[in-house]
Amino acid sequence: MAALYIHIPFCKTRCNYCDFYKSTSCAKTEDYIEALEREMEYRRGYFGDTPVDTVFFGGGTPSLLPPALLQRLIDKARSLWNLEEVSEITVEANPDDITEHYLDELARTDINRLSFGVQSFIDRDLKLLGRRHNAQQAVEAIRAAQAKGFGNISLDLIFGIPGMSLREWENNVLRAVILGVQHISAYCLTISDNTVFGDMAEAGTLIPASDEICEEQFMICHRILTDSGFCHYEISNYARGEEFRSLHNWAYWCGKTYLGLGPSAHSYDGDQRIYSVNNLEKYIDLAGTDRIYGREILSRIDKYNEYIMTALRTDYGIRRDALSERFGFKGLLYFEYCAGKFLRNGLIVREGNVYRIPPEKLMVSNSIISDLFYIEE
Numbered sequence: 001m002a003a004l005y006i007h008i009p010f011c012k013t014r015c016n017y018c019d020f021y022k023s024t025s026c027a028k029t030e031d032y033i034e035a036l037e038r039e040m041e042y043r044r045g046y047f048g049d050t051p052v053d054t055v056f057f058g059g060g061t062p063s064l065l066p067p068a069l070l071q072r073l074i075d076k077a078r079s080l081w082n083l084e085e086v087s088e089i090t091v092e093a094n095p096d097d098i099t100e101h102y103l104d105e106l107a108r109t110d111i112n113r114l115s116f117g118v119q120s121f122i123d124r125d126l127k128l129l130g131r132r133h134n135a136q137q138a139v140e141a142i143r144a145a146q147a148k149g150f151g152n153i154s155l156d157l158i159f160g161i162p163g164m165s166l167r168e169w170e171n172n173v174l175r176a177v178i179l180g181v182q183h184i185s186a187y188c189l190t191i192s193d194n195t196v197f198g199d200m201a202e203a204g205t206l207i208p209a210s211d212e213i214c215e216e217q218f219m220i221c222h223r224i225l226t227d228s229g230f231c232h233y234e235i236s237n238y239a240r241g242e243e244f245r246s247l248h249n250w251a252y253w254c255g256k257t258y259l260g261l262g263p264s265a266h267s268y269d270g271d272q273r274i275y276s277v278n279n280l281e282k283y284i285d286l287a288g289t290d291r292i293y294g295r296e297i298l299s300r301i302d303k304y305n306e307y308i309m310t311a312l313r314t315d316y317g318i319r320r321d322a323l324s325e326r327f328g329f330k331g332l333l334y335f336e337y338c339a340g341k342f343l344r345n346g347l348i349v350r351e352g353n354v355y356r357i358p359p360e361k362l363m364v365s366n367s368i369i370s371d372l373f374y375i376e377e
């Protein structure tokens with residue numbers, strides 16, 4: 001199993017909380033597509049014989065590109081790698097880009113999964129976040145995509161938005177359920193430096209939601225979605241049935257080979273992580289050469305720590321046999337020694353062969369997980 005990620009680094013405007021790499025000018029779209037094609041050629045040997053199972057157009061705002069351009073990239077990928085078994089091709093979409101015409105064109109491509117950046121069904125929140133759409137547009141975009149026959153739709157929601165009450169959040173989650181989408185990602189708002197929200201928080205004009213509110217909202221979401229038949233398969237992700245888990249994200253969390261194309265994209269082949277330059281102009285100039293890459297070779301300790309981190313965020317958890325197979329009996333002993341105190345206070349539970357963080361403790365998973373890392377003296 002392997003995954004292909006294609007970064008589309010364009011956005012019409014910047015959202016107030018966003019620190020992803022993107023450009024607010026689409027003037028270089030054609031140059032960019034050509035640069036991506038050069039990078040694809042350059043990395044044609046990357047997957048070897050491994051078939052690619054998933055393709056993901058992320059951003060930025062991939063729905064700013066005409067569907068025919070997305071298909072051109074899919075065709076290019078097909079000409080270079082084995083995509084015969086590909087089962088999931090996702091495009092991230094902003095609701096305000098979606099029109100009947102756009103969906104008609106999208107339906108003619110190989111894309112079979114849409115991921116909508118909804119974030120909230122409350123116009124006040126959307127305005128605060130700096131989103132370009134309103135709640136009505138989000139609902140209409142999803143309904144239009146469903147009417148067009150897209151049967152695998154995901155939407156993103158954000159909790160911990162300053163000023164959003166528990167009742168409002170509950171209504172947001174319920175509206176997502178009622179819309180009948182197959183997948184929901186619910187993220188806690190992060191306020192980062194170098195964003196409008198970061199500046200506002202520093203100036204005291206934005207008061208972040210407290211940890212307690214965020215934890216309560218997380219649990220409200222968990223309760224509503226699991227009661228509605230969604231499976232909670234990763235800290236932020238819920239699928240309406242096994243077949244709607246995001247294969248692409250699953251590939252990341254399981255440590256499968258993935259190739260990321262475009263500025264700031266990452267790739268991983270089981271041994272090393274490759275980072276592409278975080279600058280659109282440099283990328284367009286240098287794509288197709290080795291000069292856009294930085295590399296990090298992962299040590300056995302890095303791999304152990306990554307495994308612990310990702311496995312404990314998923315419903316797969318840490319399986320004793322899998323841990324011992326990957327990191328030997330010593331690795332298993334080390335984990336069980338460190339996990340002891342968390343087992344005693346209920347922050348980790350053991351069910352047969354599997355260790356997991358219970359859902360109500362997932363919001364503090366970062367501190368649990370970092371205590372389980374192997375740190376070289």
Ligand code: SF4
Pocket residue numbers: 010011013014015018019020022059060061094117
């Ligand atoms: S649309 Fe997405 S990538 Fe673009 S600025 Fe907003 S949050 Fe960031």
